[in-house]
Amino acid sequence: MILDTVNSPQDLKTLTQSELLELVGELRSEIIRVCAQNGGHLASSLGAVELIVALHRVFDSPRDRILFDVGHQAYAHKILTGRKEVFHTIRQEGGISGFTKVSESEHDAITVGHASTSLANALGMAIARDTLGQDYHVVAVIGDGAFTGGMALAAMNVIGGQKRKLLTILNDNEMSISENVGALNRYFKEYQTRKWVQDTQKWGKQVLEGISPKLFNLVDRAKEAAKLMLHQENPFYAWGIRYVGPVDGHDLPGLIHILEQIKELDGPTLLHIVTQKGKGYGVAEEDPIYWHGPPGFNPDKPEKVSKGYSWSAAFGDAITELASSDPKIFVITPAMREGSGLVRYSQTHPERYLDTGIAEDVAATVAAGMGLRGLKPVLAIYSTFMQRAYDQIIHDIAIEKVPVVFAVDRAGIVGGDGATHNGVFDIAYLRTVPNLQIAAPKDAYELRAMLKKALELQAPIALRYPRDSVEKVPEGTWPSIEWGRWEILKEGRKAYILSFGKTLKYALEAALDNPEVGVINARFLKPLDQEMLAQLAQGGYKLVTVEDHQRMGGFGSAVLESLSGLGLQAEVRVLGLQDVFYDHGSIARMHAEAGIDAASIRAALAELGLPAQMAL
Ligand SMILES: CC(=O)c1sc(CCOP(=O)(O)OP(=O)(O)O)c(C)[n+]1Cc1cnc(C)nc1N
Numbered sequence: 001m002i003l004d005t006v007n008s009p010q011d012l013k014t015l016t017q018s019e020l021l022e023l024v025g026e027l028r029s030e031i032i033r034v035c036a037q038n039g040g041h042l043a044s045s046l047g048a049v050e051l052i053v054a055l056h057r058v059f060d061s062p063r064d065r066i067l068f069d070v071g072h073q074a075y076a077h078k079i080l081t082g083r084k085e086v087f088h089t090i091r092q093e094g095g096i097s098g099f100t101k102v103s104e105s106e107h108d109a110i111t112v113g114h115a116s117t118s119l120a121n122a123l124g125m126a127i128a129r130d131t132l133g134q135d136y137h138v139v140a141v142i143g144d145g146a147f148t149g150g151m152a153l154a155a156m157n158v159i160g161g162q163k164r165k166l167l168t169i170l171n172d173n174e175m176s177i178s179e180n181v182g183a184l185n186r187y188f189k190e191y192q193t194r195k196w197v198q199d200t201q202k203w204g205k206q207v208l209e210g211i212s213p214k215l216f217n218l219v220d221r222a223k224e225a226a227k228l229m230l231h232q233e234n235p236f237y238a239w240g241i242r243y244v245g246p247v248d249g250h251d252l253p254g255l256i257h258i259l260e261q262i263k264e265l266d267g268p269t270l271l272h273i274v275t276q277k278g279k280g281y282g283v284a285e286e287d288p289i290y291w292h293g294p295p296g297f298n299p300d301k302p303e304k305v306s307k308g309y310s311w312s313a314a315f316g317d318a319i320t321e322l323a324s325s326d327p328k329i330f331v332i333t334p335a336m337r338e339g340s341g342l343v344r345y346s347q348t349h350p351e352r353y354l355d356t357g358i359a360e361d362v363a364a365t366v367a368a369g370m371g372l373r374g375l376k377p378v379l380a381i382y383s384t385f386m387q388r389a390y391d392q393i394i395h396d397i398a399i400e401k402v403p404v405v406f407a408v409d410r411a412g413i414v415g416g417d418g419a420t421h422n423g424v425f426d427i428a429y430l431r432t433v434p435n436l437q438i439a440a441p442k443d444a445y446e447l448r449a450m451l452k453k454a455l456e457l458q459a460p461i462a463l464r465y466p467r468d469s470v471e472k473v474p475e476g477t478w479p480s481i482e483w484g485r486w487e488i489l490k491e492g493r494k495a496y497i498l499s500f501g502k503t504l505k506y507a508l509e510a511a512l513d514n515p516e517v518g519v520i521n522a523r524f525l526k527p528l529d530q531e532m533l534a535q536l537a538q539g540g541y542k543l544v545t546v547e548d549h550q551r552m553g554g555f556g557s558a559v560l561e562s563l564s565g566l567g568l569q570a571e572v573r574v575l576g577l578q579d580v581f582y583d584h585g586s587i588a589r590m591h592a593e594a595g596i597d598a599a600s601i602r603a604a605l606a607e608l609g610l611p612a613q614m615a616l
C-alpha cells in the first residue's frame, strides 16, 4: 500500500502521479473502514480527499499552516499527518478528536468544531507572519455551508481590506448537513452549471497547459483585469479578493497544478473548488445527508439505521402538530434541520419554515423581527451553537420581551463530538438575562406541555433538552402544566435531590429505596419555584442539586442565590460539571467523572449524613 510509505506529508513529495491517485483510493477505503466501526463525518471527509492530498503535496505543513473550517472533513489530513496508526480511535474514548485539534498535532492549525471561524483565524495568522517578518503560507479550507456563516463573510471583508497573502479554498459541494441555502449558494450553482463557463474553462486550461505557466499567469492577470473592468458580479471582487475557479475538486493533477500556479500569488486569493459530498462511496454520494454523520455501519452492505426516537423527534412532532392549528407559528433553524428533528415540519409547513444557513446570530434576530410583527417564532437551536447568538438574545429579544421560543437541543454533554459541541454553558449565559425564562422538561409529555404553554405565554422562553432517546407521545396528547412549579416525584423524610433536566434519572436511582431522600423535578429554573424552595429550607431538609451543565453559574447556583435572597439557610451540595472541558467519549463515564451520576449523588447525600440505605 502506498499509505504504508506515507508517515508525514513530506513523503507525498516524492510520489508519482499514479501513486498519488492510488493513495487517494487507499485513504477513502481507510475512512470508510473506520467510520463503519466508529461512526463519524463520513461524507464530508470523503469529499475532501483529493483536496487534502493536493494541499499536502504542494504546501509544507506544519511550516505552512493549513486550517480546516469546522474540521469535520479532515480525516485524510489526520491520516497523512502521522496519525494513521491511531486513526481507528477517532471520536472514541481516549482516542483522537473527530475535528482538528491543536493539542493533538502540530499539523492541526486550529481547534474547531463550530463553523465559519477559519478565515478570521487564517487572517490572524497571516498578520502574525507578516508582523514577525516570517515567511510561510496560510491556507484556509472552508465548505460552502460554513461559508454561509456571518463570521466567514465578515472575515472576507477584512481579508480583502488587508490585502495580505492568504489562500482561501472554498470547498463547494452544495451541501451543508442539509442542502445548502442562500443567495451565494444559488449564484455558485448557476455559475457552475452555465455550460459555456465550464466549456470555456476546460478549453482555456487545455490550451494554456500546453504552453507555459508563465502564459497562464499572464492570462490569469489579464482575466482579473478584464473582470475588474467589467465589474464582474462575482462577490469576491467586491471583497477585493482574487477569485480562481470553479475547478474540479476531484481532479488531483488539476488541483496540484492550480495550487502550484497560485500559491505564490500576492494578496488574498480564493480558489473555488467543486466537489461531491460522499465522493467514492455510492450510498454517501446518493444520500449525503444521512451519511454526513452516520453511526457505525457494515461497510460492505451499508444500511441506514434508525437512531431511535429522540428528544429532537419529540420536539419536531410537537411543533408540527401545534403549527397545524396555529398559523402564526414559524420555525427557524440555523442549518440543523435533521439534527433538530425538523424534516417533517419543513415538509408539512414549508411556508413557515426558514433555514438561515450556519448563521445562529441571524436566526435569532430574524426571530426577533418575526416576533415584533405578530408571528410566533420558534428557534430550534443546539445549546452549543446558541453561543453564537448571545448578544442577539439580549439585544434583539430579551430587552423588549419579544416572544421567541428557543427549543434548545443537545443540552449537556453530547459524547462523540466532544468539547466544541457540549451544550454546557447555556444555563449560565441565559439565566442572567432579564425577561428570559428557562425550563427543562423531564420527558416528551412535559416537553409538549411546556412548548404549548410557552407559545401561549408569548414571552422569550428557552426549553432545554438533551441528546438522548425519549418515550414517544401519542399524537394529540397535550398535558397541562403549572408554569413555574416544581414537581415532587418522591417524598423524603430528611433530604431532597433537586434535578434540572437529564440528571433526573440519576436522582431517582440515587434515592431508590431510601425513605430519607426525596426527589424533585426542578423543571423551572427561571422562574425558580421559590415557594417550594422556601418550604424545603424552612422544613430543615438537606438539599442536593444536580444538572448536566457547568456547576459554575448553573441551576445549583440559582438555588443558592435564591436561598440567600429568601434569607434562608439550608445544607446544600451543588453537583454539576467541573470547571474543565469534556472531550469526546462515553457520556456515562464523563457524568461519573464530573460527579453528577447516581453514585456521586449518593456520595453527596452521605456527606450530608444520609448514607445510602441498604436495600431492605
Ligand atoms: C460537524 C458540525 O457540527 C457541522 S458540519 C455542518 C455543515 C458544514 O457544511 P460545509 O459545507 O461547511 O461542509 P461539508 O460537510 O463538507 O459540506 C454544520 C451545520 N455543522 C453544525 C454547526 C452548526 N453551527 C455552527 C456554528 N457550527 C457547526 N459545526
Ligand SMILES: [Mg+2]
Pocket: 143, 144, 145, 146, 171, 172, 173, 174, 175, 176, 180
Ligand atoms: Mg458543503
